[in-house]
Amino acid sequence: MTAKKRTAAVLLPLLLACTSAQADLLSDITARGDLKCAVYSDVPPFSSPDVKTRQLAGMDVDLCTALAQQMGLKLTLVPTSVEARIAVIATGRADVLIANLAYTKTRGNQIQFSDPYYVAKEMLLVKQANADKTLEDFKGKRISATKGTTSEQSIHLKGGKAVTFQDSASAFLALEQNKVVGFVTNTMTGIKMISQAKKDGVELAMIKEPMALEPIGIGMKRDEPALLAAVNKGLKTMDDNGTIDKIWDTWIGPNTEYKMVREERVQPLANLKFEPLE
Template sequence: MRKITAVAMAALTLSLTATSAFADQLADIKQRGSLVCGVLGTVEPFSFSNPQTREVQGYDVDFCSAIAKSLGVKLELKQIAVAARIPELQQGRVDILAAALGWTPERAQQIAYSDQYYVSLTKVAVKRSEGFKSVADLAGKRISANKGSTSETAVKKAVPTASTVTFQDAPTAFLALQQGRVEGLALGEMMLVKFKLQADPSTPIEILEPPVMHEQWGLGMRKGESAFIAHVNGVLQAMEKSGDATKIFDKWLGSSTAYKLRRDFKVEQIKG
C-alpha cells in the first residue's frame, strides 16, 4: 500500500509541477507587462504587414490590442504558421491566438476557445474559363487549401473524391489556382473576394455557391486558465455591447472596404 501511495504522490507532484508552469496566467501577464498574441501575419485583412510601416495590422490585431489595453500591458505580436498555432500556444510561446482559428471538436479538446469574434463562410473559387458551376463539379479534381486549416477539412467532407493540395499560406494556394496546378481554391469568403479582385483580368475568378462550411472563429487559450479566459470573454462582450466590435468589422471588412461584407453575427458563446 505504501508503494502505491508513493507512486501516486510522485505522479501528483509531476502533475502539479507541470500545471504550475502556466499557473494563474492572468496574473503572470500583468506581472510581465506584456501580452504575447499569436497571429498569422499573412492573411489580409486579419493580420498582415503594412507596406508603409512594415508593422503587422488587421482585424485580429485590433482585438489583441483591446485585450492588452484592458490588462494595462503592452502588446507583443508573434507571427506563426497555421499548422503551428496550437503547439505554440500549448508550449507557452504565446499567451493567446488570434489566427483565423475556426472552432472544431478536435481543437476544442486541446485548447480553450473564447466566445466567437468572427464567423467565416468557407467557399471554393475556380477559374471562370473552366466552366465549373458548383462545388460538386470538382469531384475528382484538385483543390488547394491552407495546410492544417478547417478549409482543408471542409473540402474533404464536401468533395470526398477531390484531391486536396495544401500550402503554408493563402497567397501560395491562390497562386496554385492561377497557374493551373489545381482546379479549385478553398478559403474564407472574404479572402476569396480579395483574390478575385486581384486576379488577372484575362483569367477571371468565380466563387462557387453554396458555402462548404460556416466557421466560428474564437481566440485560442490554454485550458485551465479560468481567470484569463473569463477576462478575455468579458472584454469581447463589452466590445459587442459598446459597438467597438462592430467598428473593427466595418474598418476591415465593411461596406467601405474591398470586401463589402455585412456583419450578420455577434459576439456570443460558440455552440459546438
C-alpha cells in the same frame, strides 16, 4: 500526531495554494499588468509591418489592443508564424492568441477557445456558367484546394473529389484552366481571387452555400477558466459597444478590397450549428 504528520499538515495547504496560484494565469497577467498577445508576424490584413512605421498593424493587432484595454492591461505583441501559432500558447510565450484562428477538433484538444467573434466560411469558386448550381451538383466532382488545409477537408465533407496543390495559386490556376470544376478557399480570399480573375478576363462566381463553417476565436491555454471568462467578457463588451464592428470595417469591411460583411455576433461556440473540421 508525529512530527512528519504535523509537517505535512502545515505544508499541504501551502503546496495546494501554490499549485492553485500557478494554475491561475489571469492572476499572473493581472499582477504584471501586461497582456502578451500573439499575432502574425506578416499576414496582412491581420497583422503585418506597416510600410511607414515598421510596427505591426492590422485587424488582429487592433483586436489585441482593444482587448487589453477592456481588461485594464498594457499590451505586448508577440509576433508568430502560422506554423507556430498554437505552440506559442501551449509553451506560455503568449497569454492569448489572436491570429484569425479557426476552431477545429485538433486545436480544441490543444488549446481553449474564446467565444467566436465571427464565423469564417470555406466557399466554392466556380466558372460563371456554374454559378446557379448548388453544392449537391458538385458531389463526386474534381475540386481543388491547398494541400493539408481545412479547405481540403471541406471537399471531403461535401462529397467532392479533392485535387490538392502545395499553394493556393496553383489550386486556383487549376480552376482557370478547367482541370477542376471548382476551387475552395475562405470567403475573403475568394472575393479577392474573383476580382483578380475578372481583370484577367476570366469570369468566376462563388456558390452561395458554404462548404464548411469555421468559428474564429481567441486562443488560450487549456484549463484556465478565469482567463477564459475575462476574455469572453471583454469580447462581449467590444461587440456590444461597436468596437469589433469598427475594427472589422477598417480592415476587411465592405469598403475595403475584401468587401466582407460581418454577420455573426459574439456568442458561445455551443450556440453555433456547424460540423467541426479536424
